[in-house]
Each structure stands twice: as structure tokens, then as C-alpha cells.
Amino acid sequence: DAGVIQSPRHEVTEMGQEVTLRCKPISGHNSLFWYRQTMMRGLELLIYFNNNVPIDDSGMPEDRFSAKMPNASFSTLKIQPSEPRDSAVYFCASSPGQPSTDTQYFGPGTRLTVL
Amino acid sequence: DAKTTQPPSMDCAEGRAANLPCNHSTISGNEYVYWYRQIHSQGPQYIIHGLKNNETNEMASLIITEDRKSSTLILPHATLRDTAVYYCIVSFYNQGGKLIFGQGTELSVKP
Numbered sequence: 001d002a003g004v005i006q007s008p009r010h011e012v013t014e015m016g017q018e019v020t021l022r023c024k025p026i027s028g029h030n031s032l033f034w035y036r037q038t039m040m041r042g043l044e045l046l047i048y049f050n051n052n053v054p055i056d057d058s059g060m061p062e063d064r065f066s067a068k069m070p071n072a073s074f075s076t077l078k079i080q081p082s083e084p085r086d087s088a089v090y091f092c093a094s095s096p097g098q099p100s101t102d103t104q105y106f107g108p109g110t111r112l113t114v115l
Numbered sequence: 116d117a118k119t120t121q122p123p124s125m126d127c128a129e130g131r132a133a134n135l136p137c138n139h140s141t142i143s144g145n146e147y148v149y150w151y152r153q154i155h156s157q158g159p160q161y162i163i164h165g166l167k168n169n170e171t172n173e174m175a176s177l178i179i180t181e182d183r184k185s186s187t188l189i190l191p192h193a194t195l196r197d198t199a200v201y202y203c204i205v206s207f208y209n210q211g212g213k214l215i216f217g218q219g220t221e222l223s224v225k226p
Binding site for chain 2: 035043044045048057076082091093103104105106107108109
């Protein structure tokens with residue numbers, strides 16, 4: 001298996017622009033998570049989905065952020081409009097969601113820089 | 116959710132055992148202890164988890180005290196590639212997998 005796939009790996013954009021981050025979870029996994037990591041705040045859970053349905057979005061910082069999971073093999077995290085303080089590494093993770101374990105498998109991350 | 120306390124940093128000599136402590140004094144009866152690590156610039160990686168019994172896998176051993184208020188992750192023969200930030204997390208089993216990461220312990224394995 002290729003693991004969790006994220007694209008792009010690096011994104012540089014200007015303040016005010018729309019940014020879309022993409023994630024392909026491991027095939028067969030039922031849960032998908034979006035995290036953000038910064039030096040100041042560490043690794044923060046933004047939102048997670050179970051069977052394509054958003055379960056908890058309490059970590060989404062504000063209305064500029066939105067996440068979708070139109071099917072079991074694809075999710076997006078959108079920031080519109082972007083701001084310099086959104087600069088961070090964004091990780092996507094998936095888990096089988098089986099009763100035996102909640103192990104999460106993380107992707108390589110997208111490093112976002114907003115100028 | 117229960118919170119965890121870990122030392123911010125530790126050193127270990129290559130080839131020696133690395134023992135990483137974690138306090139979780141407010142853990143509830145149905146919360147599991149998970150350990151993940153993050154090697155620089157990579158996504159976090161699952162290591163091991165347990166409820167109350169000691170656990171061992173190919174990567175590490177997890178020792179949980181009888182009162183479950185603390186645990187220790189043991190890397191039996193640390194290598195330079197084990198240099199990473201190690202996170203101890205407590206979470207309800209099968210709670211949709213929601214994990215809250217703290218600051219972790221930065222382990223430096225030195226030659």
C-alpha cells in the first residue's frame with residue numbers, strides 16, 4: 001500500500017488567496033483526520049471524519065477553514081482567504097476504525113507558507 | 116480527556132535502552148495509552164498502545180503501572196534513527212480515534 005498520500009507537498013501563496021490541500025487515505029480505512037503543526041501550538045487536530053461524515057470539527061480555527069470528504073478515497077482542506085498565520089505543516093491521517101485498534105497512519109504533510 | 120506529562124527532552128547513548136516516562140494521573144478506566152513518535156519533518160508514526168497490561172512489539176515495550184497513573188516506553192537498543200519527538204497520549208478506545216497530542220519528549224540518541 002502506498003500509505004496516506006497528500007498533495008501538494010509544498011505550497012507557497014500570497015495572503016488572500018485560496019488554498020486547497022488534498023489527501024488520499026489508505027484504502028479501506030474508515031476514519032480520516034486533518035492536523036496542523038506549528039512551532040507555537042504543536043500538533044493540533046482540526047477535524048475528523050468517520051465513514052465520510054464529519055464527526056468533530058471543533059478544532060477548525062475559523063470560518064476561513066473548511067473540509068470535505070466527498071468519498072472514501074479523497075478529502076480536501078480549504079483555506080479561503082489565506083493569512084500569514086495559517087503558515088504551518090498540515091498532516092492528514094487515516095485509521096481503520098476497527099474495534100481492535102485506532103492506530104492512525106499519517107501522510108508526509110503539506111508545508112504551507114502564506115506570504 | 117486525560118492529560119499527560121512528559122519531560123521535554125532526554126538523551127540516550129546509542130545501543131543503550133531508552134526509557135521514556137509519562138504521567139497520566141487522571142486517566143479513566145476505559146482510556147488507552149498510546150505512543151507515537153515524529154522524526155524531523157515527517158508525519159507522526161504509531162509505536163504501541165495498551166490498556167493495563169504490559170505490551171511489546173517489534174519497535175518497543177510499554178510498561179504501565181498497576182494504578183495506571185504512569186507508563187514507560189522502552190526502546191531496548193536505541194539507534195541514531197530513533198532520534199525523534201515521542202508523544203504519550205491517552206484516548207478512549209475506538210472513540211473514532213480522536214488523539215490529542217501534547218508537547219512530547221525530544222529524544223536525542225548520541226553515538
